[in-house]
Amino acid sequence: MLPLLALPLLGLAAAHTGCGGHEIARRNPGGRVIHSRQVDNTNIDPVAECTPYTYAPVSAIKSQFPAIWNSATLVPGDADAAALFASINATLNQRLPNTVPRGTHNGDWSGVNYPPADNDCWWTWKQCTTPAASTGLVADITTMPEPETWGLGFDDGPNCSHNALYNFLQDNSQKATMFFIGSNVLDWPVQAIRAKDDGHEICVHTWSHQYMTSFSNEQAFAELYYTRKAIKDVIGVTPKCWRPPFGDVDNRIRLIASLLNMTTVVWSDDTDDWKVGIANVTTQDVDNNYMKVINNAKAGAYATHGPVVLNHELNNYTMGELIKMYPAIKAAFKYVVPIATGLNITNPYQETDIVYPSFAQYTGVGNTSDAGSSSSVSGSASGTASGSASGSAASASHSAAASSASASKGSSASASTAIPAISLLGLAAAATLFL
Numbered sequence: 026m027l028p029l030l031a032l033p034l035l036g037l038a039a040a041h042t043g044c045g046g047h048e049i050a051r052r053n054p055g056g057r058v059i060h061s062r063q064v065d066n067t068n069i070d071p072v073a074e075c076t077p078y079t080y081a082p083v084s085a086i087k088s089q090f091p092a093i094w095n096s097a098t099l100v101p102g103d104a105d106a107a108a109l110f111a112s113i114n115a116t117l118n119q120r121l122p123n124t125v126p127r128g129t130h131n132g133d134w135s136g137v138n139y140p141p142a143d144n145d146c147w148w149t150w151k152q153c154t155t156p157a158a159s160t161g162l163v164a165d166i167t168t169m170p171e172p173e174t175w176g177l178g179f180d181d182g183p184n185c186s187h188n189a190l191y192n193f194l195q196d197n198s199q200k201a202t203m204f205f206i207g208s209n210v211l212d213w214p215v216q217a218i219r220a221k222d223d224g225h226e227i228c229v230h231t232w233s234h235q236y237m238t239s240f241s242n243e244q245a246f247a248e249l250y251y252t253r254k255a256i257k258d259v260i261g262v263t264p265k266c267w268r269p270p271f272g273d274v275d276n277r278i279r280l281i282a283s284l285l286n287m288t289t290v291v292w293s294d295d296t297d298d299w300k301v302g303i304a305n306v307t308t309q310d311v312d313n314n315y316m317k318v319i320n321n322a323k324a325g326a327y328a329t330h331g332p333v334v335l336n337h338e339l340n341n342y343t344m345g346e347l348i349k350m351y352p353a354i355k356a357a358f359k360y361v362v363p364i365a366t367g368l369n370i371t372n373p374y375q376e377t378d379i380v381y382p383s384f385a386q387y388t389g390v391g392n393t394s395d396a397g398s399s400s401s402v403s404g405s406a407s408g409t410a411s412g413s414a415s416g417s418a419a420s421a422s423h424s425a426a427a428s429s430a431s432a433s434k435g436s437s438a439s440a441s442t443a444i445p446a447i448s449l450l451g452l453a454a455a456a457t458l459f460l
């Protein structure tokens with residue numbers, strides 16, 4: 026094979042300790058125990074929201090997980106995980122024996138030689154999202170099949186200070202897909218529970234938010250498995266979808282995800298919201314990125330499908346930006362829907378008794394049944410650890426939600442964590458950044 030790419034690492038990877046950094050892991054060392062009745066969804070003071078707390082149900086299960094923000098591996102003694110991994114590993118070795126890890130966990134591909142034929146359908150190389158038919162893998166989700174429909178999702182949550190955003194979504198009867206980082210779920214469990222209670226769809230966004238194709242089979246499995254388990258144990262649902270951090274996925278990683286029953290979701294358009302303050306991306310650039318998609322809609326680009334747009338529950342700016350752009354999005358698109366809804370998936374979790382609205386029910390279009398446009402999740406599940414995720418509080422006001430046992434609560438003060446390890450990849454064909 027030809028040599029191909031000597032990918033220069035443009036830098037910044039060392040700007041933060043990285044997702045695996047102790048700086049991050051230390052940031053919620055434990056604080057007062059909160060009682061669920063104290064939670065207050067109306068509190069939108071980020072400092073108060075981000076005051077660290079200890080949540081007993083999570084304290085009780087923490088030993089079942091890898092250390093937060095560290096690269097995940099099988100937890101010693103976890104026989105269930107080990108057995109499942111052994112079976113998945115055998116399938117991997119049989120079906121994709123030649124697909125191996127490459128690069129570093131923070132996205133340094135220098136010295137990596139990757140054949141331009143792109144046999145592994147490596148997104149980071151040239152944004153491949155359609156594996157060869159011979160692999161038996163399905164294509165990644167990149168768009169919405171419904172015309173004039175914006176697929177709404179937020180990466181990197183739960184963020185401790187998300188009440189202003191979640192209240193805004195609730196006020197607008199707007200549901201979204203939340204791609205949660207496992208380490209954040211254990212750090213901010215009450216915020217995670219709120220997402221489900223509000224009727225949002227929950228998907229996996231890995232344990233430590235690093236480049237998945239760099240991981241061994243075991244690590245990649247553990248990154249997905251323990252995030253899925255954290256979401257199940259804390260929120261009570263088992264997601265069937267995931268999004269690779271930085272879009273970094275190839276066939277090996279897709280196969281591991283698919284054997285965990287998770288569909289890979291990427292995106293069609295990137296707002297670059299997370300890059301503000303990095304690589305000279307300005308707030309004006311981000312506005313322009315949003316406006317590009319909005320103007321495309323006005324120009325008729327979405328007569329047969331809709332975009333899946335990447336933006337973030339990462340920090341005050343990224344959340345505020347969506348709030349700012351939302352009226353323009355709503356004006357330009359007929360429908361703004363969570364990913365599952367756009368795909369008309371009504372059972373987004375392995376728990377088949379949890380039912381979300383179909384596209385018709387959510388939008389009120391072709392309303393074959395009774396639910397209206399703001400219909401909420403109609404199923405319910407109790408978080409096994411929280412014991413409080415009580416199904417649909419979706420249509421409740423924040424004050425009502427606040428009085429319920431499962432309402433969210435802010436916490437943690439100076440939790441200043443960037444989702445880090447942002448490496449600028451000078452990829453041969455696409456010198457783009459992505460998250």
Ligand SMILES: *[C@@H]1O[C@H](CO)[C@@H](O)[C@H](O)[C@H]1NC(C)=O
Nearest residue numbers: 110111114115117118242243
């Ligand atoms: C998984 O497969 C790799 C080879 O791809 C092998 O090195 C490793 O030992 C296997 N692990 C287990 C637990 O089977």
Ligand SMILES: *[C@@H]1O[C@H](CO)[C@@H](O)[C@H](O)[C@H]1NC(C)=O
Nearest residue numbers: 109263283284285286287375
């Ligand atoms: C995948 O889904 C099938 C069908 O619901 C289920 O039997 C199986 O246990 C699931 N596998 C995993 C790893 O969750």
Ligand SMILES: *[C@@H]1O[C@H](CO)[C@@H](O)[C@H](O)[C@H]1NC(C)=O
Nearest residue numbers: 035036037303304305306449
């Ligand atoms: C950002 O802009 C400054 C000034 O224009 C320039 O010196 C610097 O190299 C730029 N940095 C990057 C990462 O492009």
Ligand SMILES: *[C@@H]1O[C@H](CO)[C@@H](O)[C@H](O)[C@H]1NC(C)=O
Nearest residue numbers: 071184186340341440441442
């Ligand atoms: C959450 O958002 C706040 C800003 O409101 C930010 O300071 C903090 O670093 C974010 N936390 C994480 C874990 O991303």
Ligand SMILES: *[C@@H]1O[C@H](CO)[C@@H](O)[C@H](O)[C@H]1NC(C)=O
Nearest residue numbers: 069071186189190341344345
């Ligand atoms: C951003 O922070 C300010 C206070 O610093 C707060 O009033 C506002 O609600 C926050 N916005 C979002 C979207 O979280």
Ligand SMILES: *[C@@H]1O[C@H](CO)[C@@H](O)[C@H](O)[C@H]1NC(C)=O
Nearest residue numbers: 368369370371383384385393
């Ligand atoms: C959407 O899902 C509903 C419920 O599962 C089903 O009745 C309907 O036919 C689906 N519509 C489309 C367009 O697939």
Ligand SMILES: *[C@@H]1O[C@H](CO)[C@@H](O)[C@H](O)[C@H]1NC(C)=O
Nearest residue numbers: 389391392393394395396397
């Ligand atoms: C569709 O929904 C509207 C508003 O809820 C209702 O008035 C109308 O009767 C519904 N149509 C059908 C066919 O169900």
Ligand SMILES: [Zn+2]
Nearest residue numbers: 180181270460
């Ligand atoms: Zn991310």
